[in-house]
Amino acid sequence: LKVLTKQIGxxxxxxxTYKGKPVIQVNTKAWRLALVRAGIExxxxHDLRHTWASWLTQQGVPLNVIQEMG
Known part of the structure; x- marks a missing residue:
């Protein structure tokens, strides 16, 4: 949440974003190196999308709303 909060505004x-432009490609060398540095295997x-959707479902958000948001 701290990372997301820092993005506000x-x-x-x-x-x-990166240098004011939206990040549109995520499977980059930088992403893979970040995973290695964090010890994530x-x-x-796409796993982030599933986690996000699961959290919303657990909070009672209707599936059609999650579908539109996703």
């Missing part, structure tokens, strides 16, 4: 539409970017 940096861009009016996108959460993550067997992880795909």
């Amino acid at each position: 940096k861009h009016n539409l996108y959460v993550f 067997n992880f795909r970017w």
